[in-house]
Amino acid sequence: MALARKLAQLVNPIxxxxxxxxxxxxxxxxxxxxxxxxxxxxxxxxxxxxxARWLKRMETERAKVEEDRNEDLIWFCDLRLKGxxxxxxxxxxxxxxxxxxxxxxxxxxxxxxTDQGERSGRVRLDAESFSVxxxxxxxxxxxxxxxxxxxxxxxxxxxxxxxxxxxxxAFMDVQEVTAIGYDVNSKIWxxxxxxxxxxxxxxxxxxxxxxxxxxxxxLAETGSQSQPFLQVLPLMHPGQMLEEEKPGAGGEAxxxxxxxxxxxxxxxxxxxxxxxxxxxxxxxxxxxRLKEALGGxxxxxxxxxxxxxxxRPEFFRMEKxxxxxxxxxxxxxxxxxxMQWAMELPGFQQMSEGLGLGxxxxxxxxxxxxxxxxxxxxxxxxxxxxxxxDKQEIIHGAFNARTTGKxxxxxxxxxxxxxxxxxxxxxxxxxxxxxxxxxxxxxxRNMASNQVWWFERNRRFFFRWAGGYCGGGKSSRN
Amino acid sequence: MMKNFDIMGKDLALVERRAVQVxxxxxxxxxxxxxxxGGLLPxxxxxxxxxxxxxxxxxxxxxxxxxxxxxxxxxxxxxxxRRGVFGETAPELQRFFKAHGTPMDHPPDAAAxxxxxxxxxxxxxxxxxxxxLHAVLDTLKKDxxxxxETVALEYEDLKEQMSRRPYYSAKNLRTGVNGDxxxxxxxxxxxKPVRCIAIEVDxxxxxxxxxxxxxxxxxxxxxxxxxxxPGAAFPTDPSWDDPRKGDLFTLIEMVDDTGEK
Numbered sequence: 001m002a003l004a005r006k007l008a009q010l011v012n013p014i015x016x017x018x019x020x021x022x023x024x025x026x027x028x029x030x031x032x033x034x035x036x037x038x039x040x041x042x043x044x045x046x047x048x049x050x051x052a053r054w055l056k057r058m059e060t061e062r063a064k065v066e067e068d069r070n071e072d073l074i075w076f077c078d079l080r081l082k083g084x085x086x087x088x089x090x091x092x093x094x095x096x097x098x099x100x101x102x103x104x105x106x107x108x109x110x111x112x113x114t115d116q117g118e119r120s121g122r123v124r125l126d127a128e129s130f131s132v133x134x135x136x137x138x139x140x141x142x143x144x145x146x147x148x149x150x151x152x153x154x155x156x157x158x159x160x161x162x163x164x165x166x167x168x169x170a171f172m173d174v175q176e177v178t179a180i181g182y183d184v185n186s187k188i189w190x191x192x193x194x195x196x197x198x199x200x201x202x203x204x205x206x207x208x209x210x211x212x213x214x215x216x217x218x219l220a221e222t223g224s225q226s227q228p229f230l231q232v233l234p235l236m237h238p239g240q241m242l243e244e245e246k247p248g249a250g251g252e253a254x255x256x257x258x259x260x261x262x263x264x265x266x267x268x269x270x271x272x273x274x275x276x277x278x279x280x281x282x283x284x285x286x287x288x289r290l291k292e293a294l295g296g297x298x299x300x301x302x303x304x305x306x307x308x309x310x311x312r313p314e315f316f317r318m319e320k321x322x323x324x325x326x327x328x329x330x331x332x333x334x335x336x337x338x339m340q341w342a343m344e345l346p347g348f349q350q351m352s353e354g355l356g357l358g359x360x361x362x363x364x365x366x367x368x369x370x371x372x373x374x375x376x377x378x379x380x381x382x383x384x385x386x387x388x389x390d391k392q393e394i395i396h397g398a399f400n401a402r403t404t405g406k407x408x409x410x411x412x413x414x415x416x417x418x419x420x421x422x423x424x425x426x427x428x429x430x431x432x433x434x435x436x437x438x439x440x441x442x443x444x445r446n447m448a449s450n451q452v453w454w455f456e457r458n459r460r461f462f463f464r465w466a467g468g469y470c471g472g473g474k475s476s477r478n
Numbered sequence: 479m480m481k482n483f484d485i486m487g488k489d490l491a492l493v494e495r496r497a498v499q500v501x502x503x504x505x506x507x508x509x510x511x512x513x514x515x516g517g518l519l520p521x522x523x524x525x526x527x528x529x530x531x532x533x534x535x536x537x538x539x540x541x542x543x544x545x546x547x548x549x550x551x552x553x554x555x556x557x558x559x560r561r562g563v564f565g566e567t568a569p570e571l572q573r574f575f576k577a578h579g580t581p582m583d584h585p586p587d588a589a590a591x592x593x594x595x596x597x598x599x600x601x602x603x604x605x606x607x608x609x610x611l612h613a614v615l616d617t618l619k620k621d622x623x624x625x626x627e628t629v630a631l632e633y634e635d636l637k638e639q640m641s642r643r644p645y646y647s648a649k650n651l652r653t654g655v656n657g658d659x660x661x662x663x664x665x666x667x668x669x670k671p672v673r674c675i676a677i678e679v680d681x682x683x684x685x686x687x688x689x690x691x692x693x694x695x696x697x698x699x700x701x702x703x704x705x706x707x708p709g710a711a712f713p714t715d716p717s718w719d720d721p722r723k724g725d726l727f728t729l730i731e732m733v734d735d736t737g738e739k
Contacts, residue, residue, distance in 0.1 A: 301504045304505055304509075308506070308507035314480055318480060323500040325504075431542055435497065437500065
């Protein structure tokens with residue numbers, strides 16, 4: 001548009017430096033540039049004769065003495081020699097970064113802005129879509145699927161656009177993370193709303209990218225192969241701090257979250273901050289009350305079993321296996337309720353049940369769960385004697401992350417990154433499966449006192465504990 | 479966490495590793511959490527918790543042993559015998575099982591004598607229990623199918639697993655004429671002699687001979703009179719349950735053919 005405006009000014013009757021010069025076609029060229037507004041365009045070359053004519057005109061003007069020389073005419077001839085602007089696409093692409101996918105392929109993350117001002121938001125432009133202008137996986141198909149945009153150029157022009165995009169993406173690689181929890185490569189814990197790298201709590205930028213040691217990481221919106229996450233994402237509520245409420249009328253100790261105002265006050269050496277004191281008190285209260293609810297030290301083991309997932313990377317490296325948790329007992333005894341509370345510890349908030357083991361799930365679904373969550377518990381509900389053998393095999397093999405020997409069309413076998421926690425009325429018949437899980441019998445007969453009110457009131461704060469275990473924001477503890 | 483796990487692993491070095499791993503991960507992680515969150519556990523509580531976990535770990539190992547296929551086989555067998563799957567009478571049962579006893583002065587490793595020079599635990603019969611495994615497995619499978627259950631092992635696997643147990647008699651190791659499985663032959667149900675498996679009942683823990691200390695045996699023989707009735711302690715009840723005899727003895731005593739020879 002700037003060019004079109006400048007060209008129009010050159011033939012302005014008042015002061016235009018090219019007004020009155022015949023045969024230039026300045027306004028025609030201005031109109032052609034105006035039509036490219038919001039478009040990608042290419043310069044259509046002129047014929048040899050026309051090029052020679054404009055070259056001669058430019059040289060003639062240059063040959064004049066300085067006082068008579070019209071510099072604007074020389075500039076115009078130079079512009080004319082570049083060719084005729086010809087629109088090829090009614091859009092512009094804004095490039096943000098290159099996303100290195102979990103399978104190693106590289107997508108450009110771009111935004112399509114059409115000539116009408118519509119914006120696509122951030123979309124992925126994969127190599128296949130960029131390979132040809134037409135065809136089922138071609139650029140035109142990709143464009144139409146993401147915006148009201150079209151492309152009328154050929155492959156050669158498309159290659160130039162690709163080079164432009166690659167230029168804009170230099171030094172902007174972002175690694176895609178398709179599993180929630182511990183990432184083996186970066187050694188970062190990715191949770192639903194923040195990440196932990198050692199003691200450091202990481203927050204995502206406006207693009208959702210976590211930056212650490214010069215490398216970007218993007219938590220994918222779905223698991224690998226575009227499968228939606230089968231469990232809610234664990235939330236750590238960064239920027240909020242735990243406070244202990246004064247006991248209410250019933251004298252029950254309760255907690256709440258409050259916005260953290262500014263930088264945390266450094267506690268005196270050897271002393272605990274107010275938040276740490278509140279977290280310690282919550283953990284102690286929770287452990288003691290679960291012991292009452294379950295009627296013994298099994299409660300500590302339930303807490304420990306869920307806590308141990310945060311130590312799974314090291315445990316698995318040493319022992320080549322990792323046990324799960326199996327809460328069993330008669331119906332209506334509190335198995336699911338206990339598991340709901342336990343799942344709050346790693347931040348899986350307000351879950352009511354896990355993936356059902358009936359007909360609404362498949363063996364592949366179980367495998368997907370093991371792949372999507374890394375060193376975080378994946379909950380299976382309602383185990384019973386009717387669970388299919390295929391599913392039992394997966395429940396069995398998760399202990400040592402046994403790989404499947406099945407054909408995969410893309411050559412990528414599903415990874416087993418975690419272990420199950422299961423509730424059910426019966427335990428696996430196969431002894432070797434049963435003893436890969438810590439078994440805890442849940443029975444109301446064991447219950448010392450009813451703690452449901454307290455747990456339902458405070459369960460949503462248990463996640464504070466997980467951040468400490470990951471190491472995030474708890475450097476003073478570590 | 480791994481530091482706590484290592485300590486438990488050393489403490490329970492003789493317990494099966496799988497049981498230690500399964501219980502140790504949770505135990506170690508809880509202790510690590512306690513350290514992280516200000517050490518809420520008093521020393522006594524920590525000690526009690528440790529004892530609880532170690533005991534649970536040991537019980538788990540025992541339960542796992544019960545679930546081992548060969549152990550499950552014996553449990554299934556005895557359950558089927560109780561339900562009359564192999565018949566109700568001795569001749570019916572002897573189509574599948576036989577037992578031959580050898581009188582001994584005293585039970586194994588119970589040679590202590592009283593002041594009169596008698597063996598405290600008295601005489602004992604050492605049994606060899608013969609089982610026609612093919613026929614037994616066929617019958618068990620039929621029964622299991624009706625109950626929608628399965629028999630975990632086939633003949634060869636079961637024999638292989640039994641052969642690792644101390645009760646597997648050396649008689650079973652004899653080689654046949656052609657170099658194949660020889661083993662003992664017995665007539666079951668009066669038919670021709672067939673190959674079978676011989677079990678030395680004295681070496682069969684739990685289900686067979688269960689060693690008990692002398693004082694425990696003597697105590698079991700004395701039944702106290704009900705306090706509401708007059709008089710002193712009465713003599714040993716004729717329905718006395720010998721604590722040295724495991725569950726298999728019920729079957730053994732029904733198919734005992736010692737007197738027949």
